[in-house]
Amino acid sequence: MEKPIRFGVSLPKDLLVKFDKLIREKNYPNRSKAIGDLIRQELVKKEWFTGKEVAGAITIIYDHHKGELLDKLTDIQHRFKKIIISTQHIHLDEDNCLEIIAARGKPEEIKKLADTLRAIKGVKHGALSMSSTGKEIE
Amino acid sequence: MEKPIRFGVSLPKDLLVKFDKLIREKNYPNRSKAIGDLIRQELVKKEWFTGKEVAGAITIIYDHHKGELLDKLTDIQHRFKKIIISTQHIHLDEDNCLEIIAARGKPEEIKKLADTLRAIKGVKHGALSMSSTGKEIE
């Protein structure tokens, strides 16, 4: 693990007071961690935009009673197995399932998988969480 | 399962042609599924805004070598156990872990959990996927 670098930042006093209040509300241990996170957020956005290898989670909600839905979901996940890492399945109630698919690959492939899952009859909602492999955001 | 209701929609021809192209690209089986999804998306946004019970996934990336990180993550997850359904852990490489936490509860509680996890030293990125319990989006 590399040693961190220390540098000076200059901000208007009022802004700093409000920043300190914000990071206290969010339970941050110090300004450096909070500033690092703001920077990493921007870098992760850029990873998704420039087509770097990324990681993400696709969250879908579906009614498992819908005809052949489970077969279709399994078929598609096999078709995309190169980018799917693992799947977590939760029974929300009698009808509704929450499935969270961890994926890793090119942004456009992960988006394609999210679109394909969302388009299946019986899938009510699909959301894509854009994260990172962590390698490029030390 | 209730019977669907059929109704007429009137759209400019050019718009319909572009919509048909868009839903073909996204593998939708038909217009009704695609229109239903657009509507459900809006309703899920509203659920998160109005404080209804929702479900979601929090995705965090961290370096497990950082001191006491695992202990802190476990502590926090226990503290929020009322809203956490389950956790999926993935080893991305030697250093980086991807952890996906499925949660269910009030939007502000889930956001609070996401903020608290993100603020821990060693957590590099946190993303929140806003989904639904599925009950209100038939």
Place this chain on the structure above:
Amino acid sequence: MEKPIRFGVSLPKDLLVKFDKLIREKNYPNRSKAIGDLIRQELVKKEWFTGKEVAGAITIIYDHHKGELLDKLTDIQHRFKKIIISTQHIHLDEDNCLEIIAARGKPEEIKKLADTLRAIKGVKHGALSMSSTGKEIE
């Protein structure tokens, strides 16, 4: 003006009830207008993503007392004059100005202009509103 096309859409009853409630809250005259808007929203997102000619508004907030800020803003706006349509300037209070720049061109040029304005010392906030030339969303 072309004649609209009428087609049938099939949705679960509960979803339709919630949709009708939502569009009443938003003052929509009928379902067709609301569904058309959801579709146009998706098409505008796609225009920005695929690099079509788009229109947009860049909103910046700045303190006009900051040294040479006005000169710099004017310089930059002249440099980007090919994509800037017009500028609206509002005096928010003694110190703060709100400037809204209407632009038209390639998405990456408009984003570049927004980034360049936001980076100037004295500019406190910049926001980019992604809209359309209207030609492709009849």
Place this chain on the structure above:
Amino acid sequence: MEKPIRFGVSLPKDLLVKFDKLIREKNYPNRSKAIGDLIRQELVKKEWFTGKEVAGAITIIYDHHKGELLDKLTDIQHRFKKIIISTQHIHLDEDNCLEIIAARGKPEEIKKLADTLRAIKGVKHGALSMSSTGKEIE
């Protein structure tokens, strides 16, 4: 104008290298300005969320040929005159108009105005740019 405060920030070297690259691409003069902007962005999001007085721009695209559209737009703008500062109108082509409305007030009022404008028959797209009065983000 108050004097800025200088403080130390500690970041991993790799992260700092990537941050410096990012801010060079965005034409930032120095790290302090870039970090200040990231913080102000978060504060503006919070202003919109907590219902503080904010400023913003509503961008609408419409076909001015549509029956009584101009009358309706004018009526609505008068109804909301308490929060509208000024309006900029641009003729995009024979049919399409771009109108940018600068507004100032409570977030929910500005959103209500945006919803109401978007719902009018003939308005093809509406976007809301969330900005600030500048007072709280020194």
